Amino acid sequence: MSHGKHFTLYSHTGGPNPWKVVFLLKELGLDYEPVYLDFQKGEHKAPGYLKVNPNGRVPALIDHKNNDFTIWESGAILLYLVDKYDTEKKYTSTNETEKYQVIQWLFFQVSGQGPYFGQAAWFQVFHPEKIPSAIERYQNEVKRVLGVLESVLSKQEWLAAGKFTIADLAFVPWNNGISFLLGPDFNFEKEFPFTYKWHQKVLEVPGVKAGLAEKDRLAAAK
Amino acid sequence: MLANPASGRLAAVLRSIQSGTSPLGAAAHSPNVIASGARGRRGMSLATNPAAQPLMLYTAGTPNGRKVSIMLEELKAMYGLDYDVHPINLGANEQKEPWFLALNPNGRIPALVDRNRKDFVVFESAAILLYLAQRYDTQRKFGFEPSEDEYSRMIQWMFFAHGGIGPMQGQLNHFARFAPVDIPYAKARYLDETKRLYGVLDIRLSDRDWLAGPDNGTYSIADMNALPWVFGHQFGGIETLDEWLNVKAWVERCSQRPAVRAGLQVP
Numbered sequence: 028m029s030h031g032k033h034f035t036l037y038s039h040t041g042g043p044n045p046w047k048v049v050f051l052l053k054e055l056g057l058d059y060e061p062v063y064l065d066f067q068k069g070e071h072k073a074p075g076y077l078k079v080n081p082n083g084r085v086p087a088l089i090d091h092k093n094n095d096f097t098i099w100e101s102g103a104i105l106l107y108l109v110d111k112y113d114t115e116k117k118y119t120s121t122n123e124t125e126k127y128q129v130i131q132w133l134f135f136q137v138s139g140q141g142p143y144f145g146q147a148a149w150f151q152v153f154h155p156e157k158i159p160s161a162i163e164r165y166q167n168e169v170k171r172v173l174g175v176l177e178s179v180l181s182k183q184e185w186l187a188a189g190k191f192t193i194a195d196l197a198f199v200p201w202n203n204g205i206s207f208l209l210g211p212d213f214n215f216e217k218e219f220p221f222t223y224k225w226h227q228k229v230l231e232v233p234g235v236k237a238g239l240a241e242k243d244r245l246a247a248a249k
Numbered sequence: 250m251l252a253n254p255a256s257g258r259l260a261a262v263l264r265s266i267q268s269g270t271s272p273l274g275a276a277a278h279s280p281n282v283i284a285s286g287a288r289g290r291r292g293m294s295l296a297t298n299p300a301a302q303p304l305m306l307y308t309a310g311t312p313n314g315r316k317v318s319i320m321l322e323e324l325k326a327m328y329g330l331d332y333d334v335h336p337i338n339l340g341a342n343e344q345k346e347p348w349f350l351a352l353n354p355n356g357r358i359p360a361l362v363d364r365n366r367k368d369f370v371v372f373e374s375a376a377i378l379l380y381l382a383q384r385y386d387t388q389r390k391f392g393f394e395p396s397e398d399e400y401s402r403m404i405q406w407m408f409f410a411h412g413g414i415g416p417m418q419g420q421l422n423h424f425a426r427f428a429p430v431d432i433p434y435a436k437a438r439y440l441d442e443t444k445r446l447y448g449v450l451d452i453r454l455s456d457r458d459w460l461a462g463p464d465n466g467t468y469s470i471a472d473m474n475a476l477p478w479v480f481g482h483q484f485g486g487i488e489t490l491d492e493w494l495n496v497k498a499w500v501e502r503c504s505q506r507p508a509v510r511a512g513l514q515v516p
Contacts, residue, residue, distance in 0.1 A: 082409060082449045098402075098405055099405060100405045100408035102408040102412065103404045106404055110395065110396075127376055130376045130380075131372055134373035135372075135373050137408055138373070138412045138415055142413075142417070158434065160428070160432065175354050175356075
């Protein structure tokens, strides 16, 4: 890699997960070279990429200032960046015990929000056949997850550590696609007001705002 | 199966008295004192203060619950750390009752309450494993130094299992066993994805014994995190692991550990 940037980030112009990493890289002021994989062409399952990530998914990050250390799984990447480069621990808790609440919510996002919202997207939007019970199952789960967030955010401003952390950041991409998953008639603000308000607040975080603007530019350029 | 807290604690205290390093006295009232270096009667290091309260695990007989009981059994064997189990009745939806939602707003098991730290609660099984490793695995038998690259690799494989194998095999189990409507497409979708994920594990284990760690690898919470799901492959219809011989060998390797065998039975 001769681009001279600190990192290479294997990414996708439309998918949700690489953008969590983009938000944090921007917040930390770290420079990266994005490599957008074309899923239609199967670039994510090509032998060259499988050497980077045997799971054949994005994101994957290469740290050129750490012997080209490679790491994949967005949650693991966020923790790696925070551990190595967030010296002030601005995006996680400075309290050794409370830190696990940040980690807890991060694991909930990658297993409870991501995969289930992903299945909702699959059955609602991408699958050629409409299977009502499958669509209903995953749409119900989307609402259940929003309800969980609502039950917490109605009592506190942020998910963990009393401040904005990678836990809050991780939920952004999928929460930004709620109308995609539940249809235009779904009123996010009315149904889950606290979660909606928190989501709007996170959208204003500079790294998040810049990352989403970059994503929108890429979508427009297609 | 409930751990018997009273006899466990009493036995641990007696061991420390016999070894001459009794923490009894002022120190016994402070749960933060670590009796490091103390050797119990059986030569085990009592790196955890035997006067420490047992941890409380809210759980059920599922793969995610068992990840944590395996780790607690390992910590018990290594350090004499005790734990209590409160089985949650999933069939009766006990996990959605208000008292449990106060612990875990997501209403799922497992959840851990650390009585040694003002009833600090952790939910999400992988987060619980990391918490236990950091706070109680004082000799780093089941993990790595957080500053090392090996630690980041361990975390990567934990996210892979927690975000990949768990939810996808979970959907397989749902459509194979619990869905009211039979949907062949959905069964095939999640079966294919679970098999694909096993294939990724198989590649990882082709030149090492454990998921994380240098050279041949070291047994760690990364293995505990993935094992109960793979161990339960038959439930969703994957009859054997013969297609993934490295994974099969790894499961057998894990199963040789007494703490793994014990943890898989809890509750």
